[in-house]
Amino acid sequence: MPPLGRAPAVILSSPQMGENIGAAARAMANFGLSEMRLIAPKTEWPNERAKVLASGAGGILEAATVYPDPPSALADFGLVLATTARGRDVLRDILTPAEGAARLRAAAAQGIRTAVLFGGERAGLTNDEMSLAEAAITIPTAGFSSLNLGQAVLLIGYEWLKAADATPATRTRRTTAKPASRAELLGLFEHLEQELDAAQFLFPPEKKQTMVRNMRAMILRFQLNDQEVRTIRGMIVALVKNKFRGKP
Amino acid sequence: MPPLGRAPAVILSSPQMGENIGAAARAMANFGLSEMRLIAPKTEWPNERAKVLASGAGGILEAATVYPDPPSALADFGLVLATTARGRDVLRDILTPAEGAARLRAAAAQGIRTAVLFGGERAGLTNDEMSLAEAAITIPTAGFSSLNLGQAVLLIGYEWLKAADATPATRTRRTTAKPASRAELLGLFEHLEQELDAAQFLFPPEKKQTMVRNMRAMILRFQLNDQEVRTIRGMIVALVKNKFRGKP
Numbered sequence: 001m002p003p004l005g006r007a008p009a010v011i012l013s014s015p016q017m018g019e020n021i022g023a024a025a026r027a028m029a030n031f032g033l034s035e036m037r038l039i040a041p042k043t044e045w046p047n048e049r050a051k052v053l054a055s056g057a058g059g060i061l062e063a064a065t066v067y068p069d070p071p072s073a074l075a076d077f078g079l080v081l082a083t084t085a086r087g088r089d090v091l092r093d094i095l096t097p098a099e100g101a102a103r104l105r106a107a108a109a110q111g112i113r114t115a116v117l118f119g120g121e122r123a124g125l126t127n128d129e130m131s132l133a134e135a136a137i138t139i140p141t142a143g144f145s146s147l148n149l150g151q152a153v154l155l156i157g158y159e160w161l162k163a164a165d166a167t168p169a170t171r172t173r174r175t176t177a178k179p180a181s182r183a184e185l186l187g188l189f190e191h192l193e194q195e196l197d198a199a200q201f202l203f204p205p206e207k208k209q210t211m212v213r214n215m216r217a218m219i220l221r222f223q224l225n226d227q228e229v230r231t232i233r234g235m236i237v238a239l240v241k242n243k244f245r246g247k248p
Numbered sequence: 249m250p251p252l253g254r255a256p257a258v259i260l261s262s263p264q265m266g267e268n269i270g271a272a273a274r275a276m277a278n279f280g281l282s283e284m285r286l287i288a289p290k291t292e293w294p295n296e297r298a299k300v301l302a303s304g305a306g307g308i309l310e311a312a313t314v315y316p317d318p319p320s321a322l323a324d325f326g327l328v329l330a331t332t333a334r335g336r337d338v339l340r341d342i343l344t345p346a347e348g349a350a351r352l353r354a355a356a357a358q359g360i361r362t363a364v365l366f367g368g369e370r371a372g373l374t375n376d377e378m379s380l381a382e383a384a385i386t387i388p389t390a391g392f393s394s395l396n397l398g399q400a401v402l403l404i405g406y407e408w409l410k411a412a413d414a415t416p417a418t419r420t421r422r423t424t425a426k427p428a429s430r431a432e433l434l435g436l437f438e439h440l441e442q443e444l445d446a447a448q449f450l451f452p453p454e455k456k457q458t459m460v461r462n463m464r465a466m467i468l469r470f471q472l473n474d475q476e477v478r479t480i481r482g483m484i485v486a487l488v489k490n491k492f493r494g495k496p
Contacts, residue, residue, distance in 0.1 A: 027399070032390030055394050098410075099417035139406075140413045142280030146303050151275070151402055158387075158403055162346075165388045169347035 005108025007160065008081075009035040010153055011073055013129055014120035016042045022053025022061065023150025024118075029057035031157035036064040039073045042120065053150075070117075070129050078112035079104065082125055082133035083152055085145060093135040100137040101159035116156055121149055177225035184229045189216055191233055195240055253356025255408065256329075257283040258401055259321055261377055262368035264290045270301025270309065271398025272366075277305035279405035284312040287321045290368065301398075318365075318377050326360035327352065330373055330381035331400055333393060341383040348385040349407035364404055369397055425473035432477045437464055439481055443488050 010028055015021050015038060025036060038045065045066060054061050067073035074080055081100050082092070095103065104114045117133055119125035130136065139147060139155050147155070180188075193202070193212055202208040224232070258276055263269050263286060273284060286293065293314060302309050315321035322328055329348050330340070343351065352362045365381055367373035378384065387395060387403050395403070428436075441450070441460055450456040472480070 026394060029392040030389045030395055030399075056392060057394075094419040096413075096415055096417050135418075140409060140415050141278045142409060144277040144304060146274060146305075147278055151278075151399075154399055154402060155406055158406075161388060161390060165344075167344055167388050169344050170383075171342040 005105065005111070006113065007033045007035070008104050008108070008114040008116050009033075009037055009077070010157075011037045011039065011080075011115050011117045012041075012120075012149065013039040013070060013073075013117060013125060014042050015149065016121045017149075018043050018047035018049030019053045020121060020149040021047060022050035022055075022057075023148075024153040025050070025054040025057040025060040025064075027150055027154035027157050028060055029054075030154070031161040033157050033160065034060055034063070036060050037073050037115075038064055038066045039070055040068060041066065070132055074115065074117070074132055076113060077115040079107040079114045080117055080133040081115075082117045082130050082136050083119070083156065084124060084130065084136045084138055085147075092130060092133065095135055095137050097137055097139055097155055097159040098163070100135070100156070101163040103135070104160060105163045118149060118152060177227045180224045180226050180229045184226055185219070185224070188219065188224075188229050188233055192236055195236055199240075253353065253359070254361060255281045255283070256352050256356070256362040256364050257281075257285055257325070258405075259285045259287065259328075259363050259365045260289075260368075260397065261287040261318060261321075261365060261373060262290050263397065264369045265397075266291050266295035266297035267301045268369060268397040269295060270298035270303075270305075271396075272401040273298070273302040273305040273308040273312075275398055275402035275405050276308055277302075278402070279409040281405050281408065282308055282311070284308050285321050285363075286312055286314045287318055288316060289314065318380055322363065322365070322380055324361060325363040327355040327362045328365055328381040329363075330365045330378050330384050331367070331404065332372060332378065332384045332386055333395075340378060340381065343383055343385050345385055345387055345404055345407040346411070348383070348404070349411040351383070352408060353411045366397060366400060425475045428472045428474050428477045432474055433467070433472070436467065436472075436477050436481060440467075440484055443484055447488075 010024060010033055012021060012024060021036075021038070021041070021043075028034065028036065041047075046061070050061055051058055081095070081104065084094075100116075104116070107114050116137070117125065117129065119129065137156065139152060141147065189212075192215070196202050197208075202211055222228075258272060258281055260269060260272060269284075269286070269289070269291075276282065276284065289295075294309070298309055299306055329343070329352065332342075348364075352364070355362050364385070365373065365377065367377065385404065387400060389395065437460075440463070444450050445456075450459055470476075
């Protein structure tokens with residue numbers, strides 16, 4: 001596994017609502033980001049609403065630092081990516097969140113300090129603020145685009161984590177079981193076909209072979225494990241017994 | 249482009265807070281999802297707080313339908329994925345959000361109706377509810393895991409959109425400019441080196457060739473376009489003029 005490097009700082013420029021600052025902190029904590037900076041917040045700071053919305057991530061708010069302007073807040077970073085809504089006319093490369101996260105990871109792995117810059121709730125980043133960033137990130141949306149600050153931070157944080165996340169796409173929970181062997185499957189076929197034949201299910205005789213082949217194809221498609229084969233054979237035994245229960 | 253198919257329905261089981269239902273609707277709208285179902289909501293319905301939080305996505309709430317139990321809510325879907333927090337002991341394949349979105353897309357493209365099932369705020373889905381889904385989706389998080397319902401819907405919706413999103417990873421906005429030709433770059437080298445030589449910057453003489461080679465390497469790394477070469481040559485002219493301005 002490559003070195004993961006330090007997570008990017010989240011820099012909120014002129015945030016207006018404590019709720020959104022708190023939601024951003026909560027989003028950050030979920031994905032392993034911990035450094036928050038505020039540029040000239042337009043709400044009181046520290047902020048009670050922010051604390052409520054941060055849920056268990058109050059530590060991020062307590063450690064957050066406040067700066068008067070973008071140059072001071074950004075001074076110590078080697079790579080800064082700015083977030084902007086789709087269609088903004090910026091003289092910057094526009095990256096998908098995944099590509100942005102990949103660039104942040106690559107820089108962090110080289111020991112470069114990184115940051116992601118988010119604009120205020122109403123108008124986003126100014127062109128002057130954008131001009132301080134190496135590139136822009138735009139979150140793809142459908143026609144309706146109304147992501148709030150906390151949601152934007154959530155998605156960027158998610159992509160940051162995902163960029164180094166080794167979780168397999170599919171985790172199968174049948175840990176103690178192993179795929180049924182061919183012998184176990186053939187045993188099931190024989191058992192089932194014998195009982196169905198006895199129950200006159202495989203009728204008329206000229207269709208029997210086709211029906212059997214179709215059943216086998218279906219069962220093979222199930223990708224049964226050894227335990228499941230035993231369970232199904234137990235079901236067959238139980239059903240056969242039950243058949244006679246109601247009879248004299 | 250392959251057929252996109254119908255977007256999955258978002259099914260909220262026993263949601264407790266109108267705010268979260270509204271946030272889920274807003275998240276859905278951003279990523280092109282429109283069908284919401286509620287199973288036995290634990291809050292009044294319709295819900296005023298939900299409307300406020302839905303922002304521009306009130307239409308999704310108005311069209312939402314309410315069901316008494318999971319079997320009735322899920323009856324008409326061919327593929328149902330259930331969301332669960334990491335580590336839940338479920339007898340299901342556990343998918344990443346991206347893998348889940350890929351399976352939803354693949355099913356929808358075949359005309360299969362799909363749904364994603366989200367549990368209530370406090371306890372998530374019950375094991376009985378989980379047993380009605382083909383597989384589970386778990387959103388990867390860092391150690392701190394505290395995603396709320398709206399955030400979970402946001403991330404699943406994002407992956408749904410992303411699974412068919414053709415946005416290039418990097419979009420370069422220098423659309424009218426083309427990469428500088430070798431002749432333009434050589435013109436810049438010559439111009440800059442001549443002026444620096446005149447200004448006695450390339451000193452001492454025995455280091456001149458090394459300095460020139462280093463400058464050229466730096467400028468080539470910039471990947472300038474034709475317009476930028478002209479701008480920089482204009483800067484050089486201006487700076488040279490300026491040099492003499494303060495002198496007699």
